[in-house]
Amino acid sequence: MEFCPQCKSMMMPKDGMMVCRKCGHKLPKANSESLVSKTEQLSRIVPVLEQESAGLPTTTARCPECGNNVAYWWLRQLRSADESEVRFFRCTKCSNTWREYD
Structure with missing residues (x-):
């Protein structure tokens, strides 16, 4: 420089x-002066969603696929802020995911 x-x-x-x-x-x-600029792509490890489920709360909800009565649940705001949230469920047995609209 x-x-x-x-x-x-x-x-x-x-x-x-x-x-x-x-x-x-x-x-x-x-x-002898030269300008060199190098960039390198870094690899990233993305966590798998099944490992994330263990930290979610559970509730009593009947799975439409296997009939299991326990499911993980979480809320997401999918539409505009003035509309209600959507509750998602994931079966603890078969990992089927479904949603419930309020």
Whole structure:
């Protein structure tokens, strides 16, 4: 990184010269100087939803698929704020998910 000897602002490469972004002072660019920018994609591990279910509260609700009477539940606001929330259920036995509108 090169700084302007006159105003101490950062200089940028332009047309084989180093040019000050603030005052326009120019210096010849040395052959050894180069600008390299590298970016790298980071991999992320996304948690699986089944592991999340263990932290949800349970209630008595009959599963339409297997007939089990215990289900996890949670609320989500799917529409505008002036409409009621939707209650979701997930069966603790077969993991079937269904919703209940109020």
